[in-house]
Amino acid sequence: MIVIRCGSAPVPTVLGEHPRIEVSEVPDKDEINRALAEVGTRRRLLVCGTDAGLATLLTRLMRSENLDVEVAYIAEEDTPATRAYGLPTGSAAAKLGVQGQAHEVPLVRDETGAVLVGEATVAGPRGELLVGEAYADDDKVFSGEVPTLTVRVSRDFPGVRATVEKPRRFRRRRWFTARAVQFGSPGALITRDGITARRPVKRTTFYRHVEPLRLVLP
Structure with missing residues (x-):
């Protein structure tokens, strides 16, 4: 597992023992490519950030054919994406990200190849x-x-x-x-x-x- 922190998003203490990659609040393609290169063989990303940051990351995973990677979303507060997927926030989301199981859910995109998460x-x-x-x-x-x-x-x-x-x-x-x-x-x-x-x-x-x-x- 590896933590991807978008901008100044809080990182719950339960994630402190995991390696971390820092990117912009809404990372660009080069930042995400560098992050994915550092991920290596790790198959779960713990994403701390906003819906926009998560959507940008998933867009790159989709375009680079890396959707076999498991993703956990750790938002500080309730968002359209957490409501859509029934996710907790804060420390509860971090614990779920470490201990929970990944499930296949619909991935929504538009005709330009940009992902929508919320x-x-x-x-x-x-x-x-x-x-x-x-x-x-x-x-x-x-x-x-x-x-x-x-x-x-x-x-x-x-x-x-x-x-x-x-x-x-x-x-x-x-x-x-x-x-x-x-x-x-x-x-x-x-x-x-x-x-x-x-x-x-x-x-x-x-x-x-x-x-x-x-x-x-x-």
Whole structure:
């Protein structure tokens, strides 16, 4: 086992005896490549950081065909990813990372090859309503104008969940489960795991990768 610390993320004392690699809060490709080179034959990574840092690491594992590596996520506090996978936080997460077993869960990505570990939101540019349409497999999530589209990862198959924010008179949202969620718009801003894209896009797809993630779970 080896600890990968992203930025200034706290490292619980239970992990003190394990070797540690320091990377940026959201590491770039070169940092991750150096980290993976140091990992060597170790087959479990204990990742201390944020959803964005974890997503960046998993993106590189996927692209470099290293998804056989087991991953434990140690977040300081509750996040969309910990909620999606039912993970504890802090010291409890560290103990689970050392003692727990890895299970195969869906790995969600987009068409650019970037992994999503928690939640993505799609909104109109400059605070405007989101215009377009979205499908979860064959089900229409929305068509027309809505405040936002939300896509979340699920630990259960098929792997992706989607919903839209509705006017206040409609209190309950409907969640659609699918292998893939496709979206099209004249222009929309996507926030993935807390990181907002610099430029609007006209379309995107979040879908379950052909290989699963080997994640340490309770």
